[in-house]
Amino acid sequence: MKTYFIIGHRSGIGRALAELLLQRGDYVLGLSRQPADFSHANLREIQADIVTWDGSGLPEELDGLVYAPGSINLKPFKGYKIEDFRNDFEINALAAALTLQKAEKALRAAQGSALLFSTVAVSQGMSYHASIAMAKGAVEGLVRSLAAEWAPAMRVNAIAPSITDTPLANKILGNEARAAAAAERHPLKRVGQVADLAHAGLLLLDNSWISGQVLGVDGGMSSLRP
Numbered sequence: 001m002k003t004y005f006i007i008g009h010r011s012g013i014g015r016a017l018a019e020l021l022l023q024r025g026d027y028v029l030g031l032s033r034q035p036a037d038f039s040h041a042n043l044r045e046i047q048a049d050i051v052t053w054d055g056s057g058l059p060e061e062l063d064g065l066v067y068a069p070g071s072i073n074l075k076p077f078k079g080y081k082i083e084d085f086r087n088d089f090e091i092n093a094l095a096a097a098l099t100l101q102k103a104e105k106a107l108r109a110a111q112g113s114a115l116l117f118s119t120v121a122v123s124q125g126m127s128y129h130a131s132i133a134m135a136k137g138a139v140e141g142l143v144r145s146l147a148a149e150w151a152p153a154m155r156v157n158a159i160a161p162s163i164t165d166t167p168l169a170n171k172i173l174g175n176e177a178r179a180a181a182a183a184e185r186h187p188l189k190r191v192g193q194v195a196d197l198a199h200a201g202l203l204l205l206d207n208s209w210i211s212g213q214v215l216g217v218d219g220g221m222s223s224l225r226p
């Protein structure tokens, strides 16, 4: 039985991962701003904003950490205000780095593994994605740097999803026509479901010979031109 810390366990991909881990008998410590609407004997929750979280409540040992908060704030470049860039950087990259600093001791104690989230918009230039691509580009740099620095004791990887049906993507997938258009843009002709991402996340958490990788789980978006 292992112990995982999931930041963003309340909804979306973080929730799907928490449910998979609980189903296989692991312990989950979940942190979100609001309490989850599900419970489990092996789930303990911390209610906090990860940007200001002081690091309290961590167990002595962590087999895995998942950092799943993020933002989708798409607009023409000239429309971005300095607060947009700062907020996107803070929640996607800076808070992830500060969380990993706070959890390092517990991860080291269990030779654990960390999983972060990027986006397909880092490797593919996409209009209106400048701010999120900047922030997630920083996440990818962090993943590779830290994977080198922490090897061989701990592993660090990321998933770069394309659009996935979660509360975060609601603005983009919120009506049928937009959802159908989004599906059509993908070589595999559908948008992502949380299970697609959660199973890939589990693979990266579990596989002891993968580190420093950014895995595209994106319906073929980053590499296929059918």
Ligand SMILES: NC(=O)c1ccc[n+]([C@@H]2O[C@H](COP(=O)([O-])OP(=O)(O)OC[C@H]3O[C@@H](n4cnc5c(N)ncnc54)[C@H](OP(=O)(O)O)[C@@H]3O)[C@@H](O)[C@H]2O)c1
Residues within 6 Å of the ligand: 007, 008, 009, 010, 011, 012, 013, 014, 031, 032, 033, 034, 035, 048, 049, 050, 051, 067, 068, 069, 070, 071, 091, 117, 118, 119, 120, 160, 161, 162, 163, 164, 165, 166, 167, 168, 169
């Ligand atoms: N969905 C997509 O299309 C897509 C595409 C590319 C990349 N990604 C990335 O994939 C990751 C997961 O996305 P998702 O779609 O599953 O997101 P989501 O549905 O919005 O879930 C995010 C989770 O993080 C928590 N959270 C958000 N801000 C927080 C904060 N400041 N402090 C503590 N907890 C916070 C949320 O709970 P509370 O609201 O209760 O805090 C929620 O549990 C993100 O990094 C996102 O950037 C997603």
